[in-house]
Amino acid sequence: MTTTYRDALRQALVDAMEDDDSVILLGEEVGLYGGAYGVTKGLLDRFGETRVIDTPISEPGIVGAAIGAAMTGLRPVAEIMYVDFAGLVMDQLANQAAKSRYMFGGQIGVPMVLRTQGGTGRSAAAQHSQSLEAWMMHVPGLRLAMPGTVSDAYHLLRDALRQPDPVCFIEHKGLYTLKGEIGPEPDAPWGQPAIRRKGTDLTIATYSRMLQEVLKAAEALAPSVEVEVIDLRTLNPLEDEVLMDSVRRTGRCLIVTEAVTTGSVASEIAARVTEQCFDWLEEPPLRLGGEDIPVPVAPALEAASIPDATLIGETARWLVTREAPSWAA
Amino acid sequence: MTTTYRDALRQALVDAMEDDDSVILLGEEVGLYGGAYGVTKGLLDRFGETRVIDTPISEPGIVGAAIGAAMTGLRPVAEIMYVDFAGLVMDQLANQAAKSRYMFGGQIGVPMVLRTQGGTGRSAAAQHSQSLEAWMMHVPGLRLAMPGTVSDAYHLLRDALRQPDPVCFIEHKGLYTLKGEIGPEPDAPWGQPAIRRKGTDLTIATYSRMLQEVLKAAEALAPSVEVEVIDLRTLNPLEDEVLMDSVRRTGRCLIVTEAVTTGSVASEIAARVTEQCFDWLEEPPLRLGGEDIPVPVAPALEAASIPDATLIGETARWLVTREAPSWAA
Amino acid sequence: MSRANDAHIARYRTMRRIRTFEERVGELFLKGESAGSMLHLSIGEEAVVGLTDHMRDGDTFTTHHRGHGIFLARGADPARMLAEIGGRGSGYCRGKGGSMHIADRGLGHLGANAIVGGGIPHVVGAGISARNAGSDAVSVAFFGDGAMSQGILYEAKNMAALWKLPVVFCCINNQYGMGTRVDRSAGHRDFPARATAFGLNGARADGAEVEEVFEAAQDVMDGARNGRAGFLEIDAYRFHGHARMDKSPYRSPEEEEEGRQRDPLARARNRIGDDITLDRIDDEAEAEMDKAMEDAIAAAPPDHASMFEDVYAEGTPPPRPQRERLMDILGESA
């Protein structure tokens, strides 16, 4: 049955909450309002005020409360409305949630999920359009999932809600209306990338909304260039053998992210691919990401500040065929 | 004249404050106490309470106040005692200080310096031993300097205090007692790496305290392996031609950082080196960094969790000669 | 006409201009000419003019995401504002900031902020600047009731009181943070007590009555100018939804109706009573804002190249566009 990314997320929450009484939601507008992007609509009515908790606008407090709840037997899903507010909660996330198990010698786990969303596409300007997953990926102890398909919206969230350790779960504001099916099983086990398209000439690694742009580009390039598309799905854990195998087959790798390129997940993936596939590479693993600028509000500039299917396609072709796009002539 | 990293920093503050009345300091214990690591000792007496401001323990407030002061004509040096508290101030740093000029169309700059220190070496455990520069490097608009020598402690801080844009200036707790000379001129212009040692077999890129370990390793390896040591000094701006030239000469690159390896500055540098030097590379650019774990308190474990001259030397030799160290046999 | 009346009429005019301006912002959105839908109208909150009327040249301020009215009251050009809200190159921020990030250093506006509470501590720094410069400038942070739950507010209030800074914290309590009514976000509804507990001069005024706000603000602003940091809550009602897409299903029509009775503009009009003058003011406001609207809509979007400007100060190298990086890498080894 066709559904949307938004509804798949809601379904995952509902199913988890039905299965496990200890799952609670807390965050700004998750209850009465139904979530800033409508993901939690109806859940307050269904599960009541003790399990769906509208909070004041206190991001550090929300994450801190979720940590304490997780330490004492609940399995909270804390929502931070925009990943852009990560700067308010990184202490609770990185110093508290992620490190508690370790600092306390394994005694105290923090099985919580931090749901949030990021990315561009709504002219929401520099403080509401970021992709900050690189900050989280740099924190040992913190799991990190970024679904790029409807089925993963469901399955990765279910998986996240079974983890014994804190998971940062980042949705994309541009995907909520994406249509698709929820598969009966996840497309890959938790921690493993999924091959979204087979190809022989080039491997493109990506995740979240960029997956959709990459797939568009890949379709447009075929059959002259056959791209293998790898959806990373989770950035921690990230068992990257699927990716490495692919690169060893194709000899070329492009990594596409929406985040500002410098210091991004694309840089991490490029470094790993080079380390592990050096002898197989025809070309350097190449990063295609957001420009190294804050996101401007003007719609045309916003769109131009991140990759799209056209730029991805041009770059992919260039990398494989050495035909430069017109603007590079 | 021989001095220390700590005294060089203090000298830079004194000279800047003498030259420019608008320079003020604010932070926890910067006044009466003289700084948690003694950097600001004596400055309260010298410059008075309006220019050396002891603050409550309010990190977001401190950075926020510095931003407002910078917007209105002062040139504040805000101190955050440990970079580990970055998680409390990333919103002010990344969403406010770094983005103001851009969001406001160039009208409002934020010429402030955030002084802080990081790294291991004092058994200070997981919340007081981190190296989080990768978070800052991922923020457009934010300058980032990390001195690894006594002379740079002075000159980079002076340079930072001349920048029109916010600078995150990260010292290393293990370097405060380092002895050296303050050169009459900076070893390189702001934004450019310095070649700390010439070599032909391998380029090692590093910064901050790891520079000292790398230099030790390089000396020990010579003359059988001649390492070129590049000190990156500033991570934003980072004009990396010096590094790329070096790698093109040596054909090999090792990047050494103290931070957790995944998602680190080492990953960024490795990605860039591969993109720009691919045809010259004999081996993949290799990262050597902190283990992907929180820093444990037990002294032996803490030391084992980050690279030292021995590991750097072994890895460098391995990369150049293909002689594996004993533990890899 | 008495001087008092002149002042009342002047405040009416400012409030009317705000009201009409915000109506135009709504239209800009409906015409598809705004940059996005994150537009937060300050209709119902115009009595803030009772505070801004105490501000002077040289005073500075920061606002939250619902700050159009405050900025207008401090002298903003509505055409440049609308252009910015429309993401045009001629806007206050070259089309980079939009509604939530509008500023004018010249008018003392240090920036609107899309992070709830994000701009609050900046006034502490502005207060240090004023103190160190020996000026009598005050810096005012404007924010909503939602920001009463952000920890940074308390850090800033404590610093301002501790250092006796010329700083005012102005909470425009419109009863809602998005869909959350203030009784669902505040454990206790006495906001001035949350200021006096830190040593500030804490006050509250009825936001339906601009003259009441004016009187309460007098003491708070005077105190601040003399180094006694202050706090003023303006008790108002958010007439419309949170942002342009929000129809406020979480509150009852009855409540809305009641809230809208607390209209500072209508009350000021009634109090002044001089319909001829006020009608003329209304007409002028309409004409002014229509013109601003036309100008904004006619304005061009920003140049593509401007995207890389203003990340860093002029005279320092801009960020390298990605296409140039790709050309370096892929061009070279061709």
Add this chain to the structure above:
Amino acid sequence: MSRANDAHIARYRTMRRIRTFEERVGELFLKGESAGSMLHLSIGEEAVVGLTDHMRDGDTFTTHHRGHGIFLARGADPARMLAEIGGRGSGYCRGKGGSMHIADRGLGHLGANAIVGGGIPHVVGAGISARNAGSDAVSVAFFGDGAMSQGILYEAKNMAALWKLPVVFCCINNQYGMGTRVDRSAGHRDFPARATAFGLNGARADGAEVEEVFEAAQDVMDGARNGRAGFLEIDAYRFHGHARMDKSPYRSPEEEEEGRQRDPLARARNRIGDDITLDRIDDEAEAEMDKAMEDAIAAAPPDHASMFEDVYAEGTPPPRPQRERLMDILGESA
């Protein structure tokens, strides 16, 4: 002997054990057997026992970096504590956390914290857990006067009051945050007012008198058990430097002398008056802590391999040691 006296003596015993324990921690450092010098002694703050004596099995708590005494009062094993402080494998946290990150889930200790204020909001979550489980457990956050300047405290207090949670915030005001005396960090010195303004039950007690703390805490803890979140300030004095290396040059010997007159242990002893019993208690405490010290010093440092454990839960793959990664890369292409 009266029951009241029994309780008084029991509290004396706990305070004495804390005092002696902390003295041993200082010695551990001097012997070079502690993991680092970030050791914060709670000498002078023992009257916190007046609050912990109201806690029960099932109650939970978080502490700041100066929490040894609180943990001991809640039943900690001093040998395992000293082992942890010494970075030994047999410590409470396998030698990973040390003095500032000690915890015991079994005793309800959700963790000491080296981030000022960092552990405070966790009690809100513990309060939600208790409420949802229908238990009568209370969760207590212990922190210093320095944390009164951290915004997160106000966020947590507001939530606790708003949701009527069984939560207590206990500020151990030892007059200093490092070198900053509280009058240099607080704009206004009425901390309970910063709680009542948010709707909490706010109280204050003289930390020189453990029985006074006990009485004040009764009301606060009882209230919390019935869903009225509370706040208690314990007014004490930090006898020693901030951490082991700090000689407190920023305060006068006279002030220190006066502060040390406010010794809860000495005062309790005087009040009880039964020197024979108390001497025996003192001796027992010495013997207990000497033994703990011996055990801790004899304990082995953690295994190297344990470094990679506990980053993630057992049963999930641990982080890959860097040497393995290097072997993969450099081993392969040899």
